[in-house]
Amino acid sequence: xxxxLLFFTSPTCSxxxxxxxxxxxxxxxxxxxxxxxxxxxxxxxKAEEMEIVAIPTIVLPNNQRIIGAADERFIREQLDFYLVxx
Amino acid sequence: xxxxxxxxxxxxxIDGGLRTGQCYAIKGTAGAGKTVLSLFMTLGAxxxxxxxxxxxxxxxxxxxxxxxxxxxxxxxxxxxxGLLVVDKIALKPQGINVVQTDKFDLSAIIARTKAxxxxxxxxxxxxxxxxxxxxxxxxxxxxxxxxxxFIREITKEDAALVLTxxxxxxxxxxxxxxxxxxxxxxxxxxxxxxxxxxRISVPKLRSAQPIxxxxxxxxxxxxxxxxxxENPPTIYIQEEKTGIAKLDELLGGGIPAGSVxxxxxxxxxxxxxxxxxxxxxxxxRDKGVIIHSNVHMHSARIxxxxxxxxxxxxxxxxxGNLVFIDKYNRTVTAVEAREMSQHIxxxxxxxxxxxxxxxxxxTEQRSVIYGDLTDxxxxxxxxxxxxxxxxxxxxxxxxxxxxxxxxxxxxxxxxILARLRTTADIIIRFSRVNxxxxxxxxxxxxxxxFLPKVVKFRDKYPLxxxxx
Numbered sequence: 001x002x003x004x005l006l007f008f009t010s011p012t013c014s015x016x017x018x019x020x021x022x023x024x025x026x027x028x029x030x031x032x033x034x035x036x037x038x039x040x041x042x043x044x045x046k047a048e049e050m051e052i053v054a055i056p057t058i059v060l061p062n063n064q065r066i067i068g069a070a071d072e073r074f075i076r077e078q079l080d081f082y083l084v085x086x
Numbered sequence: 087x088x089x090x091x092x093x094x095x096x097x098x099x100i101d102g103g104l105r106t107g108q109c110y111a112i113k114g115t116a117g118a119g120k121t122v123l124s125l126f127m128t129l130g131a132x133x134x135x136x137x138x139x140x141x142x143x144x145x146x147x148x149x150x151x152x153x154x155x156x157x158x159x160x161x162x163x164x165x166x167x168g169l170l171v172v173d174k175i176a177l178k179p180q181g182i183n184v185v186q187t188d189k190f191d192l193s194a195i196i197a198r199t200k201a202x203x204x205x206x207x208x209x210x211x212x213x214x215x216x217x218x219x220x221x222x223x224x225x226x227x228x229x230x231x232x233x234x235x236f237i238r239e240i241t242k243e244d245a246a247l248v249l250t251x252x253x254x255x256x257x258x259x260x261x262x263x264x265x266x267x268x269x270x271x272x273x274x275x276x277x278x279x280x281x282x283x284x285r286i287s288v289p290k291l292r293s294a295q296p297i298x299x300x301x302x303x304x305x306x307x308x309x310x311x312x313x314x315x316e317n318p319p320t321i322y323i324q325e326e327k328t329g330i331a332k333l334d335e336l337l338g339g340g341i342p343a344g345s346v347x348x349x350x351x352x353x354x355x356x357x358x359x360x361x362x363x364x365x366x367x368x369x370x371r372d373k374g375v376i377i378h379s380n381v382h383m384h385s386a387r388i389x390x391x392x393x394x395x396x397x398x399x400x401x402x403x404x405x406g407n408l409v410f411i412d413k414y415n416r417t418v419t420a421v422e423a424r425e426m427s428q429h430i431x432x433x434x435x436x437x438x439x440x441x442x443x444x445x446x447x448x449t450e451q452r453s454v455i456y457g458d459l460t461d462x463x464x465x466x467x468x469x470x471x472x473x474x475x476x477x478x479x480x481x482x483x484x485x486x487x488x489x490x491x492x493x494x495x496x497x498x499x500x501x502i503l504a505r506l507r508t509t510a511d512i513i514i515r516f517s518r519v520n521x522x523x524x525x526x527x528x529x530x531x532x533x534x535x536f537l538p539k540v541v542k543f544r545d546k547y548p549l550x551x552x553x554x
Contacts, residue, residue: 010193040194044201047194051179054190054232065178068187068225080186 004034005059010041011033019056022072026079052063089210089246092130093531094303095312099286100269101294104131104246106209108292109237109266111216112250114273115360118284119305120250123273124212125154127248129315131210132164139208140172141199143219147172148325149294158310171202177222184482188225190400192232196239203243210246217252230351234266241301252448268292273303286312329367330360332552337527338534340523341512343486345531348510350495350503357492357524359549362391366547368454369402376409376445378457383492385410397547409445439474443481455482455489463498472505479509516541 007023009016020037027035040047040055050059058066058075060082066075097103104110104127113118128138142150150172151161160416164170175195178184203211213219216233223229240247251268270290275282286303286470302313334340341347351357361383368375379385392399402408408510442455455478463471475491482489491510495503508515511531517524517538540553 008194010197011554013191013549015189026493040197044197048198048201051176052198053175053177053192054195054196054229055193056190063179063182064183065184066187067177067184067190068228069189078516081184 003032004036006059007037008040008047008050008055008057008059009033009037010039012086013055016056019058019069019075020072022027023058023070028075064069072076087209087245089131089136090134091127092133093126093310093312096271096286096313098314099297099301099312100271100291101290103292103534104210104248105268106246107241108268109241109247110269110271111267111451112248112271113253115253115275118275119303120252120273120308121214122157122305123271124214124248124250125159125309126151128170128210128212129154131161132161132169132444135169136210136422137206137208138164138171138172138210138212138213139194139199139206139338139362140212141177142172142174142214142216143222145174148173157401168206171208171243175199175201175219177219179530186224187496188228190232192229192230192236196236199236199240200243203240203245206224208242208250209244211240212248215252218249218257237266246321260466274300309510312352322537327367329364329370330548330550330552333525333550334538336534336552337530338532341488342531345511346482346489346491346509347512347514348506348515349490350528351490351492352516352517353496353520355405356543357516358391359543360516361492362388362395362397363547363549365454365456366397367393369399369407372407372455374407374409376411376455377440378455379412380458380461382409382460383456383458384412387439395545395547411442411445436474437478442478454487456492457489458492460492460494460497463493463502468499468502469500475506475509511542 005023005027007020009020027033038046040052052059054067056063056067056069060066060079062082064082066078070078087106088107090097090103091100099108112123112242114120125140128140128260129140140150145153153166159188161170161172165172175198177330198213202208220226220229220233237247237249267286267290269288269292272287272289273284274287278281279423284305285300287300288297302311304311304313327334327340328337328342349357349360365375365377370400377385389399395475399408411551417541457478459475462474466474478489481487491506493503493506495515507529509530513528514532515526517526523541523543525541526538527535529535542553543549544551
């Protein structure tokens, strides 16, 4: 089963490139995970559909979210927690 | 571009209407009517065919559309015409877990809002409410600073932005958003008696002078009503002043609204100085005055007396603040009137009373009645007179007005005087001993009576001076 991580970003977001790198690394390690990067200035419909409020937002496969930037450890922890528990 | 709010008085308070490119905050405690006011603003703009984007953070759009129906508004038509979008924005969809950190911005809702504004070319954006929205964030400070970007970006689009914000009762200091918005509309509610009274004011208004007073704010099924406090309806007046500072002080600060004041004089004392001083004071405060004219107290004489003491009441006469209710034709002389008064019947008195009460009811700011009762007592039968006096007193109390009734206590029977004293709330008595005039208060509903004080009459306003 393939699971998708949605990462909402915008050109004005200064933390986003870092998070993007982290997510790319995570996805590389986990073959069943897929990453979709959405620039809200280009795809506003998707942001509307997912009811995105803040940038950066990571939407996990079970629709849980991580709002705001954090370091790699935190993101990994959250992902592990949600993907196992959720 | 100025967008009328649809509420005339509010437009006046915010200098003509909501300006595009500016942001307004409606502040108030829970239940003050912030959402209702913002919905009426929405309707006001829609009626002028100005497209509106209404964003709710608490309630589903369908609920809002249902809710406004209870105020007789129908948003469905406007939505179909493409003039209105009602939307809900929340931090997350219901039932979804969120982990938050403090490093984020709100560019997503800015972009989403802008896209919706573009779709209908919205000139007014209502955001209800910022407090509920911010409260959802774990890091409120970051959310607030992010929201500042929202305000800047939306107003840049040449649209007016209206935010509603909850103010806590204890929170008197300005919150962050108050610095950034161009206008603050504040609704305050307080409990007076058992009635919740709401007041609206504009403490901040950039680019215009905010008005410096609070107005009554009333929400009912017919909509929103704002009563300008320059002319408050008499029912909300709590305390009246006589206009003679010393007398107010002696009476414990003033006269409670709804009082009947009996002023007893002997035949030798002239009550006109007191009468004219209080009358002129009421007129100066733009209070309406009704004068129940008779032989002693008729229009020609009053105007003459005002001229004599050099008080100008022409403007008040022109504006109709002063109403004379004549028992006799106004053109007759005092002597003729005195003769005519002998032929007055109970029916005539009743019609005068009815006229008096109608005048009282017609305009709400007409709050003060003056009358000399001496003649009436002698013309009418005892029961008719007492009935008339009771009716007048009842109306005065009901309308929260004030009645000054002058009476010559030497010219009426002891029984009637006793009955009048029972009905009156305040009794002031003038007496004269060895060419010195005294004023005393025999009874007061506030309990503030006083012993005789020397009173001096002067030629210029104020005509009465109480000494000692």
